[in-house]
Amino acid sequence: IVALVGVMALLRPLLLDVVPTIQQTAALALGRLASYNDELAEAVVKGDILPQLVCSLSEQNRFYKKAAAFVLRAVGKHSPQLAQAIVQCGALETLVICLEDFDPGVKEAAAWALGYIARHNSELSQAVVDAGAVPLLVLCIQEPEIALKRIAASTLSDISKHSPELAQTVVDAGAIAHLAQMILNPDAKLKRQVLSALSQIAKHSVDLAELVVEAEIFPVVLTCLKDSDEYVKKNGATLTREIAKHTPELSQLIVNAGGVAAVIDCIGSCRGTVRLPGIMMLGYVAAHSENLSMAVIVSKGIPPLCTCLIEENEDHIKAAAAWALGQVGRHTPEHARAVAVANVLPTLLSMYMDTHSSEDLQVKAKKALKNILQKCTYLPALEPLLHDAPPNILKHIVGQFSKVLPHDSKARRLFVTTGGLKKVQEIKAEPGSLLQEYINTINNCYPEEIVRQYLKTPAGEKLVLLS
Amino acid sequence: MLTSNVTFLFSISTIKIFTTFCIFRSVDEYRKKEYKAAVKIQSWFRGCRVRAYIRYLNNMIIIIQKWWRGYQGRRYFRKMVETAYFIMKMNFYNEMAVRIQKRWRGYYVRKYTHNYYALKKYLEAISVNNEIVRKELNEYAEMKEKEKEKKDLEKKEKEKEHQARKMHYLLSTEQIAGIYNSPFSKSADPMELLLRKSKPLSHSQQPAKNHLICELCDRSNCTRSPTFPAAQPLPPIGRQKPQGPFRDAAEVLRQRYKPLEPTLRVAASINSLEKAREEIKREEWRNRVHDNEFLPFSSYHKNEKYDPSIHRSGKYGQETYGVKHFREVQPKKWIADKDFQTVLPSIVLFERFGKTYSRTGQIV
Numbered sequence: 001i002v003a004l005v006g007v008m009a010l011l012r013p014l015l016l017d018v019v020p021t022i023q024q025t026a027a028l029a030l031g032r033l034a035s036y037n038d039e040l041a042e043a044v045v046k047g048d049i050l051p052q053l054v055c056s057l058s059e060q061n062r063f064y065k066k067a068a069a070f071v072l073r074a075v076g077k078h079s080p081q082l083a084q085a086i087v088q089c090g091a092l093e094t095l096v097i098c099l100e101d102f103d104p105g106v107k108e109a110a111a112w113a114l115g116y117i118a119r120h121n122s123e124l125s126q127a128v129v130d131a132g133a134v135p136l137l138v139l140c141i142q143e144p145e146i147a148l149k150r151i152a153a154s155t156l157s158d159i160s161k162h163s164p165e166l167a168q169t170v171v172d173a174g175a176i177a178h179l180a181q182m183i184l185n186p187d188a189k190l191k192r193q194v195l196s197a198l199s200q201i202a203k204h205s206v207d208l209a210e211l212v213v214e215a216e217i218f219p220v221v222l223t224c225l226k227d228s229d230e231y232v233k234k235n236g237a238t239l240t241r242e243i244a245k246h247t248p249e250l251s252q253l254i255v256n257a258g259g260v261a262a263v264i265d266c267i268g269s270c271r272g273t274v275r276l277p278g279i280m281m282l283g284y285v286a287a288h289s290e291n292l293s294m295a296v297i298v299s300k301g302i303p304p305l306c307t308c309l310i311e312e313n314e315d316h317i318k319a320a321a322a323w324a325l326g327q328v329g330r331h332t333p334e335h336a337r338a339v340a341v342a343n344v345l346p347t348l349l350s351m352y353m354d355t356h357s358s359e360d361l362q363v364k365a366k367k368a369l370k371n372i373l374q375k376c377t378y379l380p381a382l383e384p385l386l387h388d389a390p391p392n393i394l395k396h397i398v399g400q401f402s403k404v405l406p407h408d409s410k411a412r413r414l415f416v417t418t419g420g421l422k423k424v425q426e427i428k429a430e431p432g433s434l435l436q437e438y439i440n441t442i443n444n445c446y447p448e449e450i451v452r453q454y455l456k457t458p459a460g461e462k463l464v465l466l467s
Numbered sequence: 468m469l470t471s472n473v474t475f476l477f478s479i480s481t482i483k484i485f486t487t488f489c490i491f492r493s494v495d496e497y498r499k500k501e502y503k504a505a506v507k508i509q510s511w512f513r514g515c516r517v518r519a520y521i522r523y524l525n526n527m528i529i530i531i532q533k534w535w536r537g538y539q540g541r542r543y544f545r546k547m548v549e550t551a552y553f554i555m556k557m558n559f560y561n562e563m564a565v566r567i568q569k570r571w572r573g574y575y576v577r578k579y580t581h582n583y584y585a586l587k588k589y590l591e592a593i594s595v596n597n598e599i600v601r602k603e604l605n606e607y608a609e610m611k612e613k614e615k616e617k618k619d620l621e622k623k624e625k626e627k628e629h630q631a632r633k634m635h636y637l638l639s640t641e642q643i644a645g646i647y648n649s650p651f652s653k654s655a656d657p658m659e660l661l662l663r664k665s666k667p668l669s670h671s672q673q674p675a676k677n678h679l680i681c682e683l684c685d686r687s688n689c690t691r692s693p694t695f696p697a698a699q700p701l702p703p704i705g706r707q708k709p710q711g712p713f714r715d716a717a718e719v720l721r722q723r724y725k726p727l728e729p730t731l732r733v734a735a736s737i738n739s740l741e742k743a744r745e746e747i748k749r750e751e752w753r754n755r756v757h758d759n760e761f762l763p764f765s766s767y768h769k770n771e772k773y774d775p776s777i778h779r780s781g782k783y784g785q786e787t788y789g790v791k792h793f794r795e796v797q798p799k800k801w802i803a804d805k806d807f808q809t810v811l812p813s814i815v816l817f818e819r820f821g822k823t824y825s826r827t828g829q830i831v
Contacts, residue, residue, distance in 0.1 A: 258600030
């Protein structure tokens with residue numbers, strides 16, 4: 001590294017050389033060094049090269065400008081401090097001037113450098129916006145070259161992701177309409193960036209999300225969910241998630257446009273982290289109201305969620321799937337029944353009990369189980385849980401039984417024959433606790449002899465069958 | 468003597484007086500007794516009379532009070548009965564109102580707020596819509612797949628053709644069979660057929676760099692070598708320079724094809740002045756309200772008195788006539804001191820204001 005610092009000292013005077021090719025090649029070399037490693041980038045900054053680059057950026061021809069912007073980008077991408085150093089030497093104004101240049105390559109390099117600077121935190125983004133970059137970026141998006149469009153879209157996405165004010169600035173420059181038009185473009189990488197930009201804008205507030213929706217993205221975004229590129233699908237699902245999470249009306253809009261079906265198909269066809277935004281989107285839609293949750297169930301949303309829960313290896317995806325199932329099933333007994341019929345409750349229970357699963361997964365599985373169980377009246381699904389559940393879950397299960405059994409005679413008979421009553425008797429509960437009350441309610445549904453029989457022997461079961 | 472006479476006389480008189488006094492006294496006592504008795508009798512009798520009178524008055528008063536209290540009691544009772552009746556009626560009405568409201572609210576909620584059938588229809592509509600969306604998306608995906616396949620196929624074909632053109636020399640001749648035309652096989656290899664079809668590749672015609680390929684290569688690291696920008700387009704090299712003091716070809720061409728920049732005087736047409744005048748006239752004709760010329764003032768209207776409008780004839784500007792009152796009032800011209808009495812026929816509907824419903828509710 002010491003030798004490399006020496007290299008910086010050697011390269012620096014070459015930047016001022018008379019022959020333009022040498023200048024350009026020197027800048028190129030600096031850029032490649034800086035992009036390799038962040039210590040080298042720091043060495044570039046410490047070697048006082050940046051002010052020189054910035055000065056000559058405004059004067060030289062387009063190849064030099066491209067190389068200089070490349071160096072700035074390479075330095076700025078490593079850490080916020082380096083990006084701050086770039087901002088402090090006044091590079092932003094010159095980069096913004098480069099954005100007005102005729103050559104699309106120069107614009108692309110300048111936009112890329114601005115994007116990497118704005119990516120780190122909101123102060124740097126604000127600095128980029130204050131330098132007047134946003135309207136020029138919106139103009140860049142309208143240029144015919146695809147690479148330039150990609151970079152401009154990714155820069156807008158990086159700017160708007162930090163705070164609602166920045167997103168509002170981007171929207172005020174009229175970016176949404178152009179971004180919405182570009183969703184139809186066949187290029188996959190461009191679609192990725194455009195969808196990411198729209199989702200970063202929409203995620204901050206209801207008004208921004210409504211603005212994005214008003215740009216008439218809706219049936220078009222669904223075609224992106226069927227694209228062959230994984231990340232386009234992921235970003236499309238992210239966009240629908242950011243829109244759906246704000247209000248029930250927006251979720252309703254998405255449901256009416258058939259978005260739920262598209263997202264479900266998308267989940268079914270992908271594997272891994274690409275599924276995560278789709279799962280979360282279903283969870284948000286179902287969380288708003290019971291009608292929407294019923295819409296998710298009717299669109300056959302539960303089987304893919306169950307397969308996600310079972311198949312995926314990553315804990316955070318499983319946690320998201322558990323959360324989404326909890327949101328679907330928690331509204332009314334109908335919903336809980338739909339979830340229980342899919343035989344997912346034992347899986348949730350095992351996830352909760354598993355010591356290897358992370359904290360987050362355990363907490364989410366437990367909450368989902370609790371929510372579903374509090375409304376579940378589908379007894380065949382509850383039976384298997386009686387045997388394995390820990391006391392805090394068991395309380396809810398037994399509570400549900402105590403609510404249903406007094407009114408339904410067939411269920412009572414089934415309960416006895418499947419050994420449920422036996423299991424209930426074996427539960428030890430403190431007298432006066434809620435669990436004991438539930439057990440008493442259940443025991444009161446049956447005649448005395450049967451209950452006593454159970455307390456004594458398993459032969460009592462046969463007696464019941466005979467009677 | 469005199470005194471003794473006097474005393475004797477006096478004593479005789481006194482004795483006389485005394486005896487008469489005694490006589491009178493006994494009579495007087497008797498008289499007093501009688502008097503007292505008479506007084507007693509009279510007083511007792513008067514007492515009786517007064518008592519009888521008082522008794523009589525008492526009885527009369529009792530009768531009056533009895534009647535009055537009876538009357539009050541009956542009035543109170545009537546009031547009580549009316550209130551009880553009113554309360555009973557209101558309870559009845561309330562019950563009926565509750566029944567109506569119950570039915571209405573159930574109907575309304577079931578029809579509009581929690582409409583089960585609408586919800587069912589909505590969910591069915593959603594599943595139908597989902598089916599449509601899924602179908603369309605599948606079609607779209609298939610279309611994309613097909614396009615991709617087609618593109619791949621075309622690319623392969625192009626590559627093959629390019630290869631064939633490059634290896635044109637491998638074509639088989641009459642004498643020597645080429646690689647792809649084995650004498651042992653019955654028909655020629657497809658490559659052989661391609662070779663036969665293709666034209667030989669000329670060296671000067673470099674295949675144009677495919678822009679698609681350019682896109683795929685990384686422009687990020689500025690890997691292209693920088694080239695010098697050309698200052699101006701050079702004239703074609705092949706042309707021979709004409710001998711003699713001729714000017715440079717490029718300069719000549721530039722001058723020959725310089726675009727015309729006429730001065731303003733040249734660019735203006737000859738009759739532009741007349742045209743401009745006519746234009747002005749047309750515009751004025753267009754903007755006029757009517758075509759009658761102004762007539763001169765005649766003395767026809769000389770003696771007409773100016774009639775101020777109502778707004779102007781009032782003292783302080785806004786007259787209340789037409790706004791606040793609609794009739795002129797001149798009290799000095801009135802015969803009597805009073806104004807007309809407004810005796811209008813009553814409007815039947817307005818008479819019934821506040822009285823359209825039954826009066827049973829107004830008892831309380």
